[in-house]
Amino acid sequence: MLLRLDAVGRSLGARTLFRDVALAVYAGDRIGIVGPNGAGKTTLLRIAAGEEPPDGGRVARGRDVRVGMLRQEIDPRLSRSVRQEVSSVLGHLDVLEREIAQLEAEMARCGREGSEVSEDLAHRYDRARSGFEFGGGFARAARVERMLDGLGFAEPARARPLSSFSGGWLMRVELAKLLLSEPDVLLLDEPTNHLDLPSIAWFEETLQEYRGAALIVSHNRTFLRRHATRVAELENARFTVFEGGYDRFVSQKEALRVQLAAEARSQGRRIAETERFIERFRYKASKARQVQSRVKSLAKLERVELAPEDRRSMRLRIPAPARAGDVVLRLEGVHKRYGETVVYRGIDFLLRRGDRVALAGPNGAGKSTLLRIAAGALAFDAGSRTLGHNATVGFYAQHQLETLDASRSVLAELESVASVDDVPRLRGHLGAFLFSGDDVQKKVSVLSGGEKARLALAKMLLRPANFLVLDEPTNHLDVSACEVLEEALSDYSGTLLFISHDRAFINTLATRVVEVRDGVLRDHAGNYDDFARSAAATAAPGASIQSGAPRPLAPAPKQERIAAREQGKQRSKRQERTRKRLAAVEAEIAHHETALEQLTWRLGDPEVHRDGDAVRGLEAERGEIRGRVEALYREWERLAAELESAQEA
Numbered sequence: 001m002l003l004r005l006d007a008v009g010r011s012l013g014a015r016t017l018f019r020d021v022a023l024a025v026y027a028g029d030r031i032g033i034v035g036p037n038g039a040g041k042t043t044l045l046r047i048a049a050g051e052e053p054p055d056g057g058r059v060a061r062g063r064d065v066r067v068g069m070l071r072q073e074i075d076p077r078l079s080r081s082v083r084q085e086v087s088s089v090l091g092h093l094d095v096l097e098r099e100i101a102q103l104e105a106e107m108a109r110c111g112r113e114g115s116e117v118s119e120d121l122a123h124r125y126d127r128a129r130s131g132f133e134f135g136g137g138f139a140r141a142a143r144v145e146r147m148l149d150g151l152g153f154a155e156p157a158r159a160r161p162l163s164s165f166s167g168g169w170l171m172r173v174e175l176a177k178l179l180l181s182e183p184d185v186l187l188l189d190e191p192t193n194h195l196d197l198p199s200i201a202w203f204e205e206t207l208q209e210y211r212g213a214a215l216i217v218s219h220n221r222t223f224l225r226r227h228a229t230r231v232a233e234l235e236n237a238r239f240t241v242f243e244g245g246y247d248r249f250v251s252q253k254e255a256l257r258v259q260l261a262a263e264a265r266s267q268g269r270r271i272a273e274t275e276r277f278i279e280r281f282r283y284k285a286s287k288a289r290q291v292q293s294r295v296k297s298l299a300k301l302e303r304v305e306l307a308p309e310d311r312r313s314m315r316l317r318i319p320a321p322a323r324a325g326d327v328v329l330r331l332e333g334v335h336k337r338y339g340e341t342v343v344y345r346g347i348d349f350l351l352r353r354g355d356r357v358a359l360a361g362p363n364g365a366g367k368s369t370l371l372r373i374a375a376g377a378l379a380f381d382a383g384s385r386t387l388g389h390n391a392t393v394g395f396y397a398q399h400q401l402e403t404l405d406a407s408r409s410v411l412a413e414l415e416s417v418a419s420v421d422d423v424p425r426l427r428g429h430l431g432a433f434l435f436s437g438d439d440v441q442k443k444v445s446v447l448s449g450g451e452k453a454r455l456a457l458a459k460m461l462l463r464p465a466n467f468l469v470l471d472e473p474t475n476h477l478d479v480s481a482c483e484v485l486e487e488a489l490s491d492y493s494g495t496l497l498f499i500s501h502d503r504a505f506i507n508t509l510a511t512r513v514v515e516v517r518d519g520v521l522r523d524h525a526g527n528y529d530d531f532a533r534s535a536a537a538t539a540a541p542g543a544s545i546q547s548g549a550p551r552p553l554a555p556a557p558k559q560e561r562i563a564a565r566e567q568g569k570q571r572s573k574r575q576e577r578t579r580k581r582l583a584a585v586e587a588e589i590a591h592h593e594t595a596l597e598q599l600t601w602r603l604g605d606p607e608v609h610r611d612g613d614a615v616r617g618l619e620a621e622r623g624e625i626r627g628r629v630e631a632l633y634r635e636w637e638r639l640a641a642e643l644e645s646a647q648e649a
Contacts, residue, residue, distance in 0.1 A: 001026055002065050002213050003185050007057035021239040029213040032228035037450030037478050039234045041217045045187045068183030071174050078162040089177040090140045096132040147176045150202035152363050168194035186214040196363040219479045222503040254583035255590055264304040316432035316488035321466035324353050325389030328467050328495045334383035343369050344519050356496040358506045361516035367499050375469040394465035396473055401452045406445035410435050417459050433458040449476040470498035474505055503528050508572055582639045585632050592629045
């Protein structure tokens with residue numbers, strides 16, 4: 001065992017973030033930590049790293065176990081280059097190298113003087129040399145370069161000072177340092193948030209080869225599905241560990257919710273009966289002892305607590321926007337450069353009504369530039385941008401979080417963009433974005449990054465345009481919020497152009513993927529998985545796509561776009577139906593197995609065996625239930641195989 005959390009708890013003022021957290025971490029573990037924004041996931045990681053003390057409980061590490069956490073706060077004023085900063089984590093190898101050089105000089109001096117090398121000198125040299133070789137000293141420069149290449153740092157960028165990079169790129173520097181240091185336990189807080197899709201693919205390969213354990217806070221469902229061996233949920237101050245992968249967690253959680261709901265209903269009926277008895281006989285002396293007994297039993301009763309309404313059951317319905325013309329956006333011969341850096345030389349781009357286009361490609365290729373030009377938020381050097389008839393643009397970008405008025409409440413901030421007709425539905429609209437009850441009176445100034453992102457999206461989608469341009473809309477959102485947004489946009493009747501690193505989000509929504517690379521746009525029909533298969537089939541492993549002359553981007557024919565969109569919707573609906581049935585089957589299995597346990601206990605009661613007919617009846621009932629359980633298990637295996645096959649396809 002590498003790390004253990006025993007009864008760990010933490011509070012902020014009167015609010016309990018979590019209590020009695022128990023977790024044992026072993027080599028090879030990949031533990032995904034999920035939960036709503038503000039539940040305390042980052043705080044829990046900091047406690048596990050030893051950066052913060054718990055209010056209760058303890059954190060224990062194995063002997064010589066090293067724990068490394070991805071830092072979120074980075075000094076942007078540092079003047080060192082990217083390469084120097086990343087190499088600094090291997091500074092101990094530089095120390096060993098200098099020690100080896102000094103020891104070699106001493107041994108050479110002994111040789112010149114004709115004296116023997118002492119045993120102590122030879123031992124120190126062997127120890128330093130062994131540590132240098134075992135630590136990868138001879139390959140350290142190559143390791144640094146491979147790490148920077150995998151995280152998307154071009155060769156010229158590696159020599160630039162850290163102060164010239166944005167926060168997202170600085171996070172990549174910290175990730176490179178953490179991975180190079182090779183701790184026994186990795187603590188990662190949203191590691192894919194600032195990575196583009198190629199870098200995520202590289203990071204996943206690196207994580208697969210990593211031999212230690214990893215605790216990962218992430219909302220990236222595809223990432224969790226591929227890597228999590230256990231899922232720990234932090235919600236309503238409770239920490240629950242589910243064995244198995246992410247899909248298993250989803251089905252187990254649903255089965256648990258169904259079971260708890262049934263227990264709560266049953267307990268509620270018993271409590272109501274007891275309360276009626278107490279109320280009826282409270283003032284009868286002959287029943288005083290029984291009444292007091294029931295009052296005491298109610299006081300001692302441990303109530304079955306249900307979580308608040310399942311967030312994923314909340315649905316956001318985006319009002320249907322006005323219908324646009326057939327062509328929504330046309331870019332012709334667009335040129336764009338930043339100083340000496342040329343991004344586009346005469347690109348053409350066309351969007352038709354109903355298109356759902358995801359932009360893909362490495363960071364720095366110009367995806368955000370194209371997105372902002374399409375939204376009308378960025379001027380270009382030459383060419384033309386034409387919006388179609390009746391087309392209206394709604395643009396969501398990360399900087400919009402900064403435009404929220406910190407002095408307003410959540411409700412007041414939404415009211416600032418609402419019309420009189422919108423007022424009756426404002427609270428319901430906020431509820432769809434997971435602001436319920438007193439949450440709507442929170443000040444914007446106290447909201448977390450995820451809550452601000454939800455509020456900014458709520459403002460944009462209150463009265464949506466018929467052409468939505470979205471830049472990383474799922475960044476900072478937890479899984480529940482991602483699913484709410486995903487469902488809403490699936491039913492949205494307008495046109496979408498977006499960038500996202502969430503592959504599940506792209507797969508659900510996109511009917512086209514446009515690859516942006518070397519100033520050239522390349523169109524691919526289908527979702528991200530279709531694009532990835534196409535790219536793998538047409539490019540040799542590791543080969544780079546060469547830049548060529550700009551060419552018009554021909555969109556897929558309308559019939560193909562509609563067919564691809566419908567196929568994607570039908571595929572998603574089939575998988576969702578299978579998941580729901582799988583969860584229902586698991587709930588039925590749990591219910592019947594509980595009934596079997598109860599029957600077994602009854603059959604073990606000597607009093608029951610005095611009545612032969614009762615015993616035979618119970619045996620028959622148990623046999624019938626066993627038959628149902630066996631049939632349900634067969635159905636579960638069929639559904640699980642069907643779902644796995646659909647996901648692989």
